[in-house]
Amino acid sequence: MKFRQIEAFRYIMLRGTTAAAAAEMHVSQPAVSRLLSDLEYSLGFSLFDRRKGRLYPTQEATDFFRSVEESFLGMEKLESVASKIRTRTPNELKITSTSAIASTLLPLALEEHKKFFPDERVTIHTDAISALIIKLQAGSVDLAIGLELPQLIGIEREFIGNARFVFAARSDHPLAKKSVITAQDLIGESVLTVVDDSPVYWSELGGALNSVKSQLKQNIMIDTSHTGYSMIAAGLAVGVLEPFAARVWEGRGVVIRPFEPAIYYPYGLAYPTNARHHKSLYSFTQSILKVAQGMREFGSGSN
Known part of the structure:
Protein backbone atom coordinates (compact mmCIF):
# COMPACT_ATOMS: atom_id res chain seq x y z
CA MET A 1 0.00 0.00 0.00
CA LYS A 2 1.51 3.29 -1.12
CA PHE A 3 0.67 6.89 -0.34
CA ARG A 4 -0.22 7.78 -3.94
CA GLN A 5 -2.67 4.87 -4.05
CA ILE A 6 -4.37 6.11 -0.89
CA GLU A 7 -4.38 9.64 -2.27
CA ALA A 8 -6.07 8.48 -5.48
CA PHE A 9 -8.72 6.58 -3.53
CA ARG A 10 -9.41 9.59 -1.32
CA TYR A 11 -9.86 11.96 -4.26
CA ILE A 12 -12.22 9.52 -5.98
CA MET A 13 -14.32 9.32 -2.81
CA LEU A 14 -14.33 13.10 -2.44
CA ARG A 15 -14.80 14.06 -6.11
CA GLY A 16 -16.80 11.09 -7.40
CA THR A 17 -14.87 10.23 -10.58
CA THR A 18 -11.41 9.15 -11.67
CA ALA A 19 -11.30 12.13 -14.03
CA ALA A 20 -11.80 14.58 -11.17
CA ALA A 21 -9.27 12.70 -9.06
CA ALA A 22 -6.75 12.85 -11.91
CA ALA A 23 -7.21 16.61 -12.16
CA GLU A 24 -6.58 17.02 -8.42
CA MET A 25 -3.45 14.87 -8.59
CA HIS A 26 -2.18 16.35 -11.89
CA VAL A 27 -1.90 12.93 -13.52
CA SER A 28 -3.78 11.12 -16.28
CA GLN A 29 -7.06 9.29 -15.71
CA PRO A 30 -5.52 5.89 -16.60
CA ALA A 31 -2.82 6.55 -13.99
CA VAL A 32 -5.49 7.04 -11.32
CA SER A 33 -7.24 3.84 -12.44
CA ARG A 34 -3.96 1.92 -12.12
CA LEU A 35 -3.33 3.34 -8.65
CA LEU A 36 -6.82 2.31 -7.58
CA SER A 37 -6.44 -1.19 -9.04
CA ASP A 38 -3.09 -1.65 -7.28
CA LEU A 39 -4.60 -0.49 -3.99
CA GLU A 40 -7.50 -2.95 -4.26
CA TYR A 41 -5.01 -5.74 -4.96
CA SER A 42 -2.95 -4.71 -1.93
CA LEU A 43 -6.01 -4.53 0.35
CA GLY A 44 -7.53 -7.78 -0.82
CA PHE A 45 -11.03 -6.42 -1.37
CA SER A 46 -12.89 -4.28 -3.89
CA LEU A 47 -13.41 -0.60 -3.16
CA PHE A 48 -15.85 0.19 -5.95
CA ASP A 49 -18.53 -1.49 -8.00
CA ARG A 50 -18.12 -0.54 -11.65
CA ARG A 51 -21.46 -0.11 -13.42
CA LYS A 52 -21.98 1.60 -16.79
CA GLY A 53 -18.70 3.45 -16.58
CA ARG A 54 -19.35 4.82 -13.07
CA LEU A 55 -17.80 3.95 -9.72
CA TYR A 56 -19.99 3.15 -6.72
CA PRO A 57 -18.23 2.78 -3.33
CA THR A 58 -18.61 -0.59 -1.62
CA GLN A 59 -19.31 -0.84 2.11
CA GLU A 60 -15.65 -1.77 2.54
CA ALA A 61 -14.66 1.45 0.78
CA THR A 62 -16.86 3.52 3.09
CA ASP A 63 -15.37 1.86 6.18
CA PHE A 64 -11.82 2.25 4.87
CA PHE A 65 -12.39 5.88 3.89
CA ARG A 66 -13.19 6.87 7.50
CA SER A 67 -9.69 5.88 8.60
CA VAL A 68 -8.11 7.38 5.49
CA GLU A 69 -9.84 10.71 6.11
CA GLU A 70 -8.75 10.74 9.76
CA SER A 71 -5.15 10.27 8.65
CA PHE A 72 -5.33 13.04 6.04
CA LEU A 73 -7.04 15.43 8.44
CA GLY A 74 -4.24 14.67 10.89
CA MET A 75 -1.64 15.62 8.28
CA GLU A 76 -3.51 18.83 7.44
CA LYS A 77 -3.65 19.65 11.14
CA LEU A 78 0.09 19.13 11.47
CA GLU A 79 0.68 21.47 8.54
CA SER A 80 -1.51 24.06 10.25
CA VAL A 81 0.36 23.61 13.53
CA ALA A 82 3.71 24.04 11.77
CA SER A 83 2.49 27.26 10.15
CA LYS A 84 1.31 28.61 13.50
CA ILE A 85 4.62 27.73 15.15
CA ARG A 86 6.53 29.56 12.41
CA THR A 87 4.48 32.73 12.94
CA ARG A 88 4.01 32.52 16.70
CA THR A 89 4.95 35.63 18.62
CA PRO A 90 7.22 35.17 21.64
CA ASN A 91 4.73 36.84 23.99
CA GLU A 92 2.13 34.11 23.79
CA ILE A 155 7.29 15.47 27.21
CA GLU A 156 8.25 16.65 30.69
CA ARG A 157 5.82 16.11 33.59
CA GLU A 158 5.50 17.79 36.97
CA PHE A 159 3.31 16.50 39.77
CA ILE A 160 0.85 19.01 41.23
CA GLY A 161 -0.84 16.91 43.89
CA ASN A 162 -3.37 14.22 44.70
CA ALA A 163 -7.03 15.26 44.80
CA ARG A 164 -9.61 13.30 46.77
CA PHE A 165 -12.86 12.68 44.93
CA VAL A 166 -16.06 13.68 46.74
CA PHE A 167 -19.69 12.63 46.96
CA ALA A 168 -22.04 15.30 45.62
CA ALA A 169 -25.80 15.70 45.95
CA ARG A 170 -28.40 18.43 45.90
CA SER A 171 -28.75 20.11 49.28
CA ASP A 172 -32.26 18.73 49.85
CA HIS A 173 -31.25 15.13 49.13
CA PRO A 174 -31.55 12.76 52.15
CA LEU A 175 -27.87 11.77 51.89
CA ALA A 176 -26.88 15.42 52.33
CA LYS A 177 -27.65 14.96 56.04
CA LYS A 178 -24.84 12.43 56.44
CA SER A 179 -21.31 13.55 57.24
CA VAL A 180 -19.57 10.74 55.33
CA ILE A 181 -20.86 8.68 52.41
CA THR A 182 -19.99 5.06 51.60
CA ALA A 183 -20.82 2.81 48.67
CA GLN A 184 -23.58 1.16 50.73
CA ASP A 185 -25.32 4.53 51.07
CA LEU A 186 -25.70 4.69 47.29
CA ILE A 187 -27.84 1.55 46.98
CA GLY A 188 -31.06 2.40 45.17
CA GLU A 189 -29.84 5.86 44.16
CA SER A 190 -29.47 7.29 40.67
CA VAL A 191 -25.68 7.57 40.43
CA LEU A 192 -23.84 9.31 37.60
CA THR A 193 -21.63 7.21 35.38
CA VAL A 194 -18.46 8.80 34.01
CA VAL A 195 -17.83 8.00 30.35
CA ASP A 196 -14.23 9.05 29.82
CA ASP A 197 -11.82 8.58 26.93
CA SER A 198 -9.12 7.49 29.40
CA PRO A 199 -10.88 4.83 31.51
CA VAL A 200 -7.66 3.91 33.31
CA TYR A 201 -8.12 7.05 35.39
CA TRP A 202 -11.54 5.90 36.61
CA SER A 203 -10.65 2.30 37.50
CA GLU A 204 -10.28 3.06 41.20
CA LEU A 205 -13.66 4.80 41.32
CA GLY A 206 -15.28 1.89 39.51
CA GLY A 207 -13.65 -0.53 41.92
CA ALA A 208 -15.05 1.31 44.93
CA LEU A 209 -18.59 0.95 43.56
CA ASN A 210 -18.29 -2.62 42.27
CA SER A 211 -19.78 -4.19 45.40
CA VAL A 212 -23.05 -2.30 44.94
CA LYS A 213 -23.04 -1.67 41.19
CA SER A 214 -25.96 -4.00 40.48
CA GLN A 215 -28.06 -2.10 43.02
CA LEU A 216 -27.43 1.36 41.56
CA LYS A 217 -29.50 3.20 39.00
CA GLN A 218 -26.95 4.29 36.42
CA ASN A 219 -28.91 5.76 33.54
CA ILE A 220 -27.22 9.17 33.25
CA MET A 221 -23.81 9.14 31.57
CA ILE A 222 -21.50 12.16 31.63
CA ASP A 223 -18.08 12.98 30.20
CA THR A 224 -17.26 16.14 32.17
CA SER A 225 -17.68 16.86 35.85
CA HIS A 226 -19.35 20.21 35.18
CA THR A 227 -22.09 18.33 33.33
CA GLY A 228 -22.29 15.94 36.26
CA TYR A 229 -22.65 18.71 38.81
CA SER A 230 -25.37 20.34 36.69
CA MET A 231 -27.33 17.06 36.73
CA ILE A 232 -26.88 16.90 40.49
CA ALA A 233 -28.04 20.51 40.92
CA ALA A 234 -31.20 19.60 39.00
CA GLY A 235 -31.86 16.72 41.40
CA LEU A 236 -31.47 14.10 38.68
CA ALA A 237 -28.70 12.10 40.33
CA VAL A 238 -25.92 11.95 42.90
CA GLY A 239 -22.30 11.22 42.09
CA VAL A 240 -18.71 10.67 43.16
CA LEU A 241 -16.73 13.26 41.22
CA GLU A 242 -13.53 15.28 41.14
CA PRO A 243 -13.70 18.08 43.74
CA PHE A 244 -12.61 21.10 41.68
CA ALA A 245 -15.84 21.85 39.80
CA ALA A 246 -17.70 21.69 43.11
CA ARG A 247 -16.40 25.23 43.74
CA VAL A 248 -18.65 26.47 40.96
CA TRP A 249 -21.70 24.47 41.99
CA GLU A 250 -21.73 24.71 45.79
CA GLY A 251 -23.41 28.09 45.48
CA ARG A 252 -26.09 26.54 43.28
CA GLY A 253 -27.63 24.09 45.69
CA VAL A 254 -24.99 21.34 45.54
CA VAL A 255 -23.32 19.95 48.67
CA ILE A 256 -20.25 17.71 48.85
CA ARG A 257 -19.28 15.14 51.45
CA PRO A 258 -16.24 12.90 51.97
CA PHE A 259 -16.58 9.51 50.29
CA GLU A 260 -15.18 6.36 51.89
CA PRO A 261 -13.02 4.57 51.07
CA ALA A 262 -11.01 7.62 50.04
CA ILE A 263 -10.28 7.79 46.31
CA TYR A 264 -7.32 9.90 45.19
CA TYR A 265 -6.24 10.78 41.67
CA PRO A 266 -2.93 12.46 40.73
CA TYR A 267 -2.98 15.79 38.92
CA GLY A 268 -0.07 17.27 37.04
Missing part, protein backbone atom coordinates in the same frame (compact mmCIF):
# COMPACT_ATOMS: atom_id res chain seq x y z
CA LEU A 93 1.31 31.18 26.06
CA LYS A 94 -0.97 28.40 24.82
CA ILE A 95 -2.57 26.16 27.41
CA THR A 96 -4.84 23.13 27.26
CA SER A 97 -6.67 21.94 30.36
CA THR A 98 -9.54 19.77 31.49
CA SER A 99 -12.73 21.75 32.13
CA ALA A 100 -12.70 21.45 35.92
CA ILE A 101 -9.12 22.69 36.20
CA ALA A 102 -9.78 25.45 33.64
CA SER A 103 -12.52 26.91 35.82
CA THR A 104 -10.76 26.64 39.20
CA LEU A 105 -6.99 26.22 39.46
CA LEU A 106 -6.22 27.94 36.16
CA PRO A 107 -7.76 31.37 36.93
CA LEU A 108 -5.98 31.49 40.28
CA ALA A 109 -2.65 30.58 38.69
CA LEU A 110 -3.09 33.07 35.85
CA GLU A 111 -3.85 35.83 38.32
CA GLU A 112 -0.50 35.13 39.96
CA HIS A 113 1.31 34.77 36.62
CA LYS A 114 -0.01 38.09 35.26
CA LYS A 115 1.83 39.92 38.03
CA PHE A 116 5.05 39.06 36.18
CA PHE A 117 3.83 38.91 32.55
CA PRO A 118 0.97 41.43 32.39
CA ASP A 119 1.09 41.93 28.61
CA GLU A 120 1.43 38.31 27.59
CA ARG A 121 -1.34 36.86 25.44
CA VAL A 122 -2.76 33.62 26.82
CA THR A 123 -4.87 31.17 24.83
CA ILE A 124 -6.78 28.53 26.80
CA HIS A 125 -8.25 25.36 25.30
CA THR A 126 -10.57 23.10 27.30
CA ASP A 127 -10.19 19.46 26.30
CA ALA A 128 -10.53 15.84 27.29
CA ILE A 129 -7.39 13.95 28.35
CA SER A 130 -6.88 12.39 24.90
CA ALA A 131 -7.00 15.83 23.24
CA LEU A 132 -4.52 17.19 25.80
CA ILE A 133 -2.05 14.52 24.75
CA ILE A 134 -2.59 15.07 21.03
CA LYS A 135 -2.16 18.85 21.25
CA LEU A 136 0.91 18.52 23.46
CA GLN A 137 2.62 16.04 21.16
CA ALA A 138 1.70 18.07 18.07
CA GLY A 139 3.29 21.18 19.58
CA SER A 140 0.11 23.23 19.25
CA VAL A 141 0.17 24.12 22.97
CA ASP A 142 2.90 24.99 25.45
CA LEU A 143 1.35 23.38 28.50
CA ALA A 144 -1.27 20.79 29.48
CA ILE A 145 -2.91 20.64 32.92
CA GLY A 146 -5.22 17.98 34.31
CA LEU A 147 -5.12 14.42 35.55
CA GLU A 148 -1.52 13.28 35.46
CA LEU A 149 -0.64 12.20 31.93
CA PRO A 150 1.18 8.95 31.12
CA GLN A 151 4.88 9.12 30.37
CA LEU A 152 5.37 10.36 26.81
CA ILE A 153 8.49 10.70 24.67
CA GLY A 154 9.64 14.32 24.45
CA LEU A 269 1.17 19.51 34.28
CA ALA A 270 3.15 18.62 31.19
CA TYR A 271 5.09 20.47 28.52
CA PRO A 272 7.47 19.68 25.64
CA THR A 273 11.02 18.91 26.75
CA ASN A 274 12.43 21.58 24.43
CA ALA A 275 10.29 24.23 26.15
CA ARG A 276 11.69 23.76 29.65
CA HIS A 277 13.81 26.93 29.37
CA HIS A 278 10.87 29.06 28.18
CA LYS A 279 10.95 31.86 30.77
CA SER A 280 7.22 32.58 30.75
CA LEU A 281 6.29 28.90 30.82
CA TYR A 282 8.58 28.26 33.78
CA SER A 283 7.06 31.20 35.64
CA PHE A 284 3.54 29.95 34.97
CA THR A 285 4.29 26.41 36.15
CA GLN A 286 5.65 27.87 39.38
CA SER A 287 2.45 29.90 39.77
CA ILE A 288 0.40 26.73 39.33
CA LEU A 289 2.39 24.85 41.96
CA LYS A 290 2.24 27.79 44.36
CA VAL A 291 -1.53 28.22 44.05
CA ALA A 292 -2.16 24.46 44.30
CA GLN A 293 -0.41 24.35 47.67
CA GLY A 294 -3.17 26.48 49.14
CA MET A 295 -6.14 24.72 47.57
CA ARG A 296 -8.45 22.56 49.67
CA GLU A 297 -8.78 20.07 46.80
CA PHE A 298 -5.15 19.10 47.30
CA GLY A 299 -5.66 18.69 51.02
CA SER A 300 -4.33 22.03 52.22
CA GLY A 301 -5.43 25.61 52.75
CA SER A 302 -8.92 27.00 52.44
CA ASN A 303 -8.96 28.57 48.94
